[in-house]
Amino acid sequence: MKKVAGYPDSLTDKQFHYCPGCTHGIIHRLVAEVIDELDLKEKTIGVAPVGCSVLAYEYFDVDMHEASHGRAPAVATGIKRVHPDKFVFTYQGDGDLASIGTAEIVHAANRGELISTVFVNNAIYGMTGGQMAPTSLEGQRTTTSPFGRDVKEAGFPIKMSEMLTELDGSAYIARVSVHDPKHIRKAKKAIKKSFEIQLEGKGFSLVEVLSTCPTNWGMKPLDAIEWLKNNMIKTYPLGDLKTPEGVE
Amino acid sequence: MKEEIILAGFGGQGIMLMGKLISYAGMKEGKEVSWMPSYGPEMRGGTANCTVIVSDKLIPSPMTTQPDSIIVMNLPSFDKFLPQVKSGGTVFLNSTLIEEDVKRDDIKVIKIPANEIANQLGNSKIANMVMLGSYIENKDVIKLKTVKNSLESVLSARNQDLIDLNLKALEKGKEYK
Amino acid sequence: MGKKTLMKGNEAIAEAAIRAGCRYFFGYPITPQSELPAYLARKFPEVGGTFLQAESEVAASNMVYGAAGAGARVLTSSSSPGISLKAEGISYIAGAELPAVIINIMRGGPGLGTIQPSQADYFQATKGMAHGDFYLTVLAPSSVQEAVDLTMDAFDIADKYRNPVLIVGDGIIGQMMEPVEFKDPIDPDDLPKKEWATDGAKGRERNIINSLALDPHDLEDHNLKLKAKYDRMKEEEVRYEELYTEDADIIIVAYGTTARIATSAIEMARKDGYKVGLIRPITLFPFPSDIINETADRVENFLTVEMSLGQMVEDVKLAVSGKKPVHFYGRTGGVVPSPEEIVEEIEKIGGER
CATH class of the missing domain: 3.40.50.970 (Thiamin diphosphate (ThDP)-binding fold, Pyr/PP domains)
Structure with a gap:
């Protein structure tokens, strides 16, 4: 009998440490479901970042490698080059990928490294306590932009996914959100597509997932969902940003 | 036997190759050898030099401050290394480019118009081999035969067709004593 | 091979x-x-x-x-x-x-x-x-x-x-x-x-x-x-090499190329009657402290030579544990010491012969 719902095999039974209302848990589950559906559990190596998802290796029930801050694409490159027949993904936040790890993600993408990146963008540093991220929105208040992000001083919200589409090595780049069930289903489809792109050897793939951080945004979970929907999507529009030819 | 040599000249005169040939031949003859190039900006700037040591025993320092011989192919190298030559040592100088007199009487001086000869042989690039021919003839360090047999191994692929010319240049250099 | x-x-x-x-x-x-x-x-x-x-x-x-x-x-x-x-x-x-x-x-x-x-x-x-x-x-x-x-x-x-x-x-x-x-x-x-x-x-x-x-x-x-x-x-894993240490009363400690230059210096100094030996650490960690410490019981002086202002010398001093004086000579900034310079240091330590 085919399993149509239930707890994913590729998640351990360890309880998530994420704050109430944080969407990391949803995204973890989507990744695990896709690993299950593509029957990748025994050939996956995941790379965990530094940030709120630093403990991702405790949750994904696959071989995991904990990277240093921002370097997950480099670590994944090393792994994938040793095991080209295995499935390798990185799971990174926006501080990790869009700030300290810009060089690593750009060059991994540019090399067309056959890895898949799940890029969780919540427009703030969560783990370290709510500092401004390069992805923070204009005017967004954080502990290090207490008067709101002033783009004259602190630059503009960085659109990593759009940047990465320009590189010849990137095959599939998409931005999704997990603020409601409809978008969660779309997010899962995108993650699945990105994993398939790797399996088919088409090139580098990345799915940016807009995510909430009620704790550091200083909002109730439902308000955070609304804020994401009403503010983040304006700056970070959703959709497939780059798709290889011949892929739906 | 222990022979310490400094070879020096302009970049492009084949200084490093000359040093490699002596080292390679020394190795073939069962001796201990070391070859140490100058490296870095001075390589790009014009002068190139390397230190070669050939010895019957293990070589302690691969550098030398008092060479037994110097092979100098341009004036700046001559000016720089002449004072360092060990008393009783030998200077092999390219007299086409170095017209200066040697103002030391405690060393042997062998003047070789290397560029002139090379040009007569039809290729200015082989001036280094003329110098080397003279060095081999005058110093009992390595045998000409071994050097000849080493050419194929040491020359880069694109210069393999110059082997015959190199042999001629080596022979010509022998005439300068 | x-x-x-x-x-x-x-x-x-x-x-x-x-x-x-x-x-x-x-x-x-x-x-x-x-x-x-x-x-x-x-x-x-x-x-x-x-x-x-x-x-x-x-x-x-x-x-x-x-x-x-x-x-x-x-x-x-x-x-x-x-x-x-x-x-x-x-x-x-x-x-x-x-x-x-x-x-x-x-x-x-x-x-x-x-x-x-x-x-x-x-x-x-x-x-x-x-x-x-x-x-x-x-x-x-x-x-x-x-x-x-x-x-x-x-x-x-x-x-x-x-x-x-x-x-x-x-x-x-x-x-x-x-x-x-x-x-x-x-x-x-x-x-x-x-x-x-x-x-x-x-x-x-x-x-x-x-x-x-x-x-x-x-x-x-x-x-x-x-x-x-x-x-x-x-x-x-400790590895080191000893050279001329048997009769030595001055021990040079040096590694890498510096050890070879020091060997040239030792050969020169020995001709002038200085009994100099060499301990060359091959493993810098783990450091060959024991052999240096044991040697300190029978020699008079140590001279550490490095292409630095004095880094390994600290480990040599720890190994010698105050048993004998530990001297230092170094060149730095890309300058390579010459055997002659090291011989001068040996002469300073050993006195005129």
Whole structure:
């Protein structure tokens, strides 16, 4: 009998440490479901970042490698080059990928490294306590932009996914959100597509997932969902940003 | 036997190759050898030099401050290394480019118009081999035969067709004593 | 053993790595070690190796971290400023207990410094590579042949202890050509499988490569485990060479090329009647403290010679433990000491003869 719902095999039974209302848990589950559906559990190596998802290796029930801050694409490159027949993904936040790890993600993408990146963008540093991220929105208040992000001083919200589409090595780049069930289903489809792109050897793939951080945004979970929907999507529009030819 | 040599000249005169040939031949003859190039900006700037040591025993320092011989192919190298030559040592100088007199009487001086000869042989690039021919003839360090047999191994692929010319240049250099 | 070939240190190290079964290299260009990656870029295709020029040294060391975790024999090489950047990855590699081999063809510093030979990274190599309580095994060859032999050993030591091994050579070791003989190559497929590696959890529990331990007691336990490893290295891996020590009353302690220059000085000084010997550390960590301490009982003076302002001399002093005076002579900034200068120091210590 085919399993149509239930707890994913590729998640351990360890309880998530994420704050109430944080969407990391949803995204973890989507990744695990896709690993299950593509029957990748025994050939996956995941790379965990530094940030709120630093403990991702405790949750994904696959071989995991904990990277240093921002370097997950480099670590994944090393792994994938040793095991080209295995499935390798990185799971990174926006501080990790869009700030300290810009060089690593750009060059991994540019090399067309056959890895898949799940890029969780919540427009703030969560783990370290709510500092401004390069992805923070204009005017967004954080502990290090207490008067709101002033783009004259602190630059503009960085659109990593759009940047990465320009590189010849990137095959599939998409931005999704997990603020409601409809978008969660779309997010899962995108993650699945990105994993398939790797399996088919088409090139580098990345799915940016807009995510909430009620704790550091200083909002109730439902308000955070609304804020994401009403503010983040304006700056970070959703959709497939780059798709290889011949892929739906 | 222990022979310490400094070879020096302009970049492009084949200084490093000359040093490699002596080292390679020394190795073939069962001796201990070391070859140490100058490296870095001075390589790009014009002068190139390397230190070669050939010895019957293990070589302690691969550098030398008092060479037994110097092979100098341009004036700046001559000016720089002449004072360092060990008393009783030998200077092999390219007299086409170095017209200066040697103002030391405690060393042997062998003047070789290397560029002139090379040009007569039809290729200015082989001036280094003329110098080397003279060095081999005058110093009992390595045998000409071994050097000849080493050419194929040491020359880069694109210069393999110059082997015959190199042999001629080596022979010509022998005439300068 | 094959026949002798004449090779540059940098290229010989690269060839030795191939023969040690290494098939992965991640690096970033820097002088004076560039011939090493260039050699691998040329030769790796013949043996199915992977050569990747990374976007930075930071990325390169993290690629090494990934490949080491995935179970491969992996190499990176650089020179001083580049090693500083690689320090991040190296700390993680040590923390996660992974084997890897790192080459530092040292140049003068601090900062951008010079590309000329130096030994000023001794502290970095042996004590302060990066944050945290860890050591690398540090090997210091003094000839091209020894660089070859130590490179092959380095991969075995790295695997034995699951610890990064650093080979330090000054620019001379990298640039110099000397005759070398290579041992027979190892087929990477013949190496024992690393059961802890991340290669997809097929039919086994998942493997995790990690250096994070949030609970301080867990991390303390981990660090004590690492210490036990370092203590075992001190028991089993110390290497050094003695020269002319039997009748010596002055002992020079020097490593790498400096030890060879010191040997020239010793031969000169002995002709003038100075009884000088040499202790040459081959492993800088673990440091050959015992032999130095024992020797201190029968000699009068020590002279440490380095291409730095005095770094290893601190370890020599610790080893001598105040039994005898420890003198120092060093040149720095890319300047190489001459045998004559060292002889002068010997004369100062030994008095006129």
